[in-house]
Amino acid sequence: MFHRAARPIAAALMFAAITPLHAQDDRYPEQPIRVIVPFGVGGLADISLRLVTQRLSERLGQQVVVENKPGAGGVVATNAVLGAPRDGYTLAVFANGTAISKTLFKLPYDPVADFAPISTVAYFDLVLLTNAKGKLQSLPALLAEGRKRQLVLGTINPGSTQNLSAELFKSMAGIDAMVVPFKSTPEVLTALLRGDVDVMFESYAALKGAITSGQATPIAATGSHRSSWLPKVPTVAESGVPGYEVAGWNALFAPAGTPPRRLDRLNAALNKVLREPAIRQRLEELGTQAQGSTREELADVFRRDIAKWADVIRKAGIPMQQN
Structure with a gap:
């Protein structure tokens, strides 16, 4: 039988066992x-x-x-x-x-x-980029072209955010398009500049060099609002695909x-x-x-x-x- 006099001792032992855990948390990280x-x-x-x-x-x-x-x-x-x-x-x-x-x-x-x-x-958001020397220099132009023929959308590996962003774009824009994955960002950029793909999906950080050098043109961003690093680039949603956001x-x-x-x-x-x-x-x-x-x-x-x-x-x- 648990004697009443033993209760304060048990409570003290329990408090002693618990207190160090809180003290350790208070000292974290050590x-x-x-x-x-x-x-x-x-x-x-x-x-x-x-x-x-x-x-x-x-x-x-x-x-x-x-x-x-x-x-x-x-x-x-x-x-x-x-x-x-x-x-x-x-x-x-x-x-x-x-x-x-x-x-x-x-x-x-x-x-x-x-x-x-x-x-x-x-x-961060992604950007849609086209060849700076090509004729598709805006998202409305890209969408109009997609109503005439099948577009080729370039991304990195299947299942990546870039790849699935392109799949989502294809679905929501209602255009005839083929999403083609590559092993790396430089390979997608090479295909874009060569004319093998019409548009590529990638982060601004990964393509900053190509943008500033005038090789690629960012025509739209995937976020819910324009970014401070590309303030003149409209979002996909405001450029013709309402509701699109990545x-x-x-x-x-x-x-x-x-x-x-x-x-x-x-x-x-x-x-x-x-x-x-x-x-x-x-x-x-x-x-x-x-x-x-x-x-x-x-x-x-x-x-x-x-x-x-x-x-x-x-x-x-x-x-x-x-x-």
Whole structure:
């Protein structure tokens, strides 16, 4: 029988067992944090995350280290995060491509159930580009041409955001078009300049050189509004395809089971970094908009994008692929 006199002792022991956990969270982080990026060095996500984590390190008082683990559609990076302790010291970078992979690939994990959202980091749109020496110098001109003949839309690999953005455009514009995937952005650009494709879908950051050199003309952007880095370029929606919108994003996630207090600490610090004028300006120069979120808002963005791209994949008839 549990004696009444023993209750205060039991309560004290229980308090002693619980208190260190909260104290540990209050001291978090006490060691470097790893951020695993599923892309190679030098890409938009890699560069933007390195800028942000440098300032995040200063705010948290601990080094935040970016590690690149590209390959296998993000599976290599994700497995590295899931294989680490769920203590807030190993984080994952997800992008809108992660939402696509939920439907497109047979994954060895569930990106929704197995991860907890922290915050969005940045948003960016794609641009539609044509040969600067060609006759298709606006989206209305492209749509008019598409009513006369079959257009060729160039993108990088099947299932990429660029590729599915082209499929969505083809569907919503109601034109006769063929989406042709290439292995890399330089290959798509070469095909555009050679006249093998009529228009290509890519990020501004990836084609900034071709745009400034006068090789390619951006005729429309996929976002909901004109960007500050290409203010004269209209959106697809305002140029003849109402309702069309594609927004790329990247965000931080942690393995499910990470202490919520630590996720809240990371969210608060990251959002403060993303409000800093210097960080916002530097990211804007890269063609991306710094934008944090609550954990709940990121969860909603992720769920909506999964549903959106699942519908595009189904309508395009793209079969599920093995990674």
